Amino acid sequence: MQKTTHFLWQPAAWLRVTGEDALSFLQGQLTQDLRHLMPGQAVYGLWLNQKGKMVADSFVLRDEGGAYFLGSYHSPAAVIRERLEAYIIADDVTIRDETTQWRGVTLWSDEPPETWRADLPGGFVFRGRREVGAHWEWVAPVAAVESHAAQLGPAMDAAEVERRRIVAGIPAVPQDLGPNDLPNEGGLERDAISYTKGCYLGQEVMARLKAMGQVRRRLLRVRGTGAVPALPAALFADGREAGELRSAAEDADGFAGLAMVTLRHVPADGKLALAADAAPALQLAEQP
Template sequence: MEAALYQTILSQGACVDLSSRAKWRLSGADRVRYLNGQVTQDVRATTSDKALHACVTNVKGRIEGDIFIHADADSLLFDAPAGLRESLGARLERYIIADDAVLEDVTDQWRLWHCIEPRPGTAGEPENPFVRLKNNRFGLKGFDLWIPADFPSPCLAPLPQLSAEEAETLRILQGVPTWPQELNTEVFPPEAGLEKTAMSFTKGCYIGQEILSRIKTTGKMPHVLAMWEAADGDPSLLVPGAILGQDREIGKITSVARHPISGHRVGLAFIRQGSASLDSRLPVGNGLSSIAAHVKISALPNQ
């Protein structure tokens, strides 16, 4: 991503085609009660004008997927990363037993666009006839558009359209975790910084709730997700999976990007809880006898 585009995104907004994401419709009289027992958020709070971020967790409280939910007149609609289309669909179907709930894969029936809103006083937002859902999925104020697949492509001018690579860079710069880099079956939602945005601790029981409530009470978890930046050093060492720490593993890099303004390598990493303070400078180890790169860690923007 070039510096000019990054500055344009922050001031004038942008749009991203997310149509490849998996999409489902859940209908039936028990749809809200059923899904509320599967995810970390309070599904009773879903509306037709806002997307609710939630995690689907297993009995151990670890993440099996993250979804964005909204409601229409007689169903719940939600989307998830494309790679979860089969596994997450099967996982949710498995627990529908005596419930009046029907899960339908509607991936091919809808296109999904996300728009990052311009700052007040800058160029206006595009006009469109589609349902607009408030959603800050890139860590910036924005909205989703669910568009029937047989409708013409929307006119989203004057917003620039981001490529998949540019959208990934923006995600990393904003400190937003994603599947499977930061969100996967080894991770608890609070480790990924989702406690404030994708969890409810007052909604009642759901699969994995007991363990996650214990983490909330004690504050203890294996890792915490952090931002990092490397102003110098060998960039070939700064890759996903790189180990932070020399004598012992303190953390592991999960995502990497080049900052469009500074040119520095930046990204996300899981750090062992309590092993390093914010603003620490950690060596990139990878089993090397000499250290050729260091990173400085900092908190996620929403923490």
């Protein structure tokens, strides 16, 4: 794997879900369809509340023994576990927190994973969500990652990984999309929600939003001048609060960010300020 760049990370959540009812239970909770998930595969989905608001996100994977694993970059294990266990009634389902026993490695390689997957000592390999370009996550027991770390090539630092995520417009949950936000406000309806799987918690709200075809707020990419402000930061247009800057990272001569904005308050020129009486310091980097 000489042509590989890597980033070592600790999952915020890595839960093992087992039991006779594991599939049916998770299927009734996740926004994605798990019925065709094969061993070794991963799907990205959301855990919502009954109002369709964000609780957490995660990848869901299945191993050869039929166990399911819920892994998240940013959503805490305790939050996901509490959300799920609140709905276990008579189900044969056991949720075990194994977060500290696993490590993650993001891999950027010139070659597809089929050519190097066999070189890794176990674990899961799946497509990541850190940027638009091709990259993969390898999540494995701590000992396996530590034994193989020297063979992974040069490391990418956390600041660059975060910059790429923000420039790509990929929300971090709950930093960018939290318990007061809808998935559609962050564009997650495109790749985190199945509209054909049937019932799950929050499904009626998602179906209604799909039929309406619009939301009042959107998480949008912005570019700013000067230093990265303390986050979260209120944003203003024409002296009125128009949104909130939730993520930001140094980029070029200023910073790139993700901001949740109220669409009807965004001016035609897309310029936003960090104070009601300040000159605009941010510019929308995409159309609302």
